[in-house]
Amino acid sequence: MNIRFEGAGVDFGDRTVLQPLTLSLAERRIGVIGLNGSGKSTFARLINGLVAPSRGRITLDGLDTVADAKTLAGRTGYIFQNPANQIIMPIVAEDMDFGLKNRGLDKAQRAAKIAETLEALAIAHLERRRAHELSGGELQLAALAAVLVTGPDLVILDEPTNQLDLKNRRLVERTMAGLSQQLIVISHDLALLDGFDRVLLFHEGRLAADAPPAEAVARYLEIAGA
Numbered sequence: 327m328n329i330r331f332e333g334a335g336v337d338f339g340d341r342t343v344l345q346p347l348t349l350s351l352a353e354r355r356i357g358v359i360g361l362n363g364s365g366k367s368t369f370a371r372l373i374n375g376l377v378a379p380s381r382g383r384i385t386l387d388g389l390d391t392v393a394d395a396k397t398l399a400g401r402t403g404y405i406f407q408n409p410a411n412q413i414i415m416p417i418v419a420e421d422m423d424f425g426l427k428n429r430g431l432d433k434a435q436r437a438a439k440i441a442e443t444l445e446a447l448a449i450a451h452l453e454r455r456r457a458h459e460l461s462g463g464e465l466q467l468a469a470l471a472a473v474l475v476t477g478p479d480l481v482i483l484d485e486p487t488n489q490l491d492l493k494n495r496r497l498v499e500r501t502m503a504g505l506s507q508q509l510i511v512i513s514h515d516l517a518l519l520d521g522f523d524r525v526l527l528f529h530e531g532r533l534a535a536d537a538p539p540a541e542a543v544a545r546y547l548e549i550a551g552a
């Protein structure tokens with residue numbers, strides 16, 4: 327999708343947490359980095375309409391995230407920092423089915439979509455598992471499956487490897503690499519963004535770099551004093 331920020335900024339109360347920003351994003355793999363509280367999640371939430379801009383606007387393929395919210399519903403998916411919070415039903419497949427309700431599909435069509443998505447993520451074995459018994463990496467993939475089954479064009483992942491051990495981190499990294507959807511990945515795990523098309527660095531609510539990964543990360547190290 328073509329994501330466009332036109333002077334879009336966010337205030338919370340009398341604090342500006344995101345300075346007005348103008349840019350276009352159409353790359354398939356976009357990383358977002360920066361210190362805690364720098365505005366990364368606020369930036370990402372503007373894109374899928376979870377946060378409305380205090381000024382300016384954001385459009386996705388020309389549709390306004392606020393005025394055209396109904397038309398845009400379902401075109402973007404968001405995996406939150408703690409995916410356990412977004413799993414609603416106890417069993418993985420039931421949770422995926424929940425997201426497909428009210429979309430005019432019958433049971434067989436929903437079951438086919440669920441099977442196809444689990445297969446694509448190579449997690450068919452998780453279908454009947456209880457979500458609260460999954461490992462951190464499996465949980466991340468179950469949340470991803472519940473989002474992907476609804477067919478979004480763009481998926482935003484907020485720190486997808488946070489708290490994962492090496493094995494689960496690799497699993498999530500490999501799965502992400504295989505996705506055909508456009509991805510925006512917020513991460514403190516800088517190596518995860520190797521090979522990304524474009525990385526945005528936020529600092530104190532401003533865009534401090536917009537560059538290929540190595541360049542953005544180098545600037546981040548300077549800012550962080552590392």
Ligand SMILES: Nc1ncnc2c1ncn2[C@@H]1O[C@H](COP(=O)(O)OP(=O)(O)OP(=O)(O)O)[C@@H](O)[C@H]1O
Pocket residue numbers: 338343360361362363364365366367368369
């Ligand atoms: N709903 C809100 N109300 C008030 N302030 C908020 C709200 N959401 C975020 N903020 C503030 O906006 C600033 C930016 O927050 P944001 O979550 O975008 O940062 P972040 O870069 O994603 O941080 P982290 O790496 O810690 O997740 C922070 O100071 C935060 O406290």
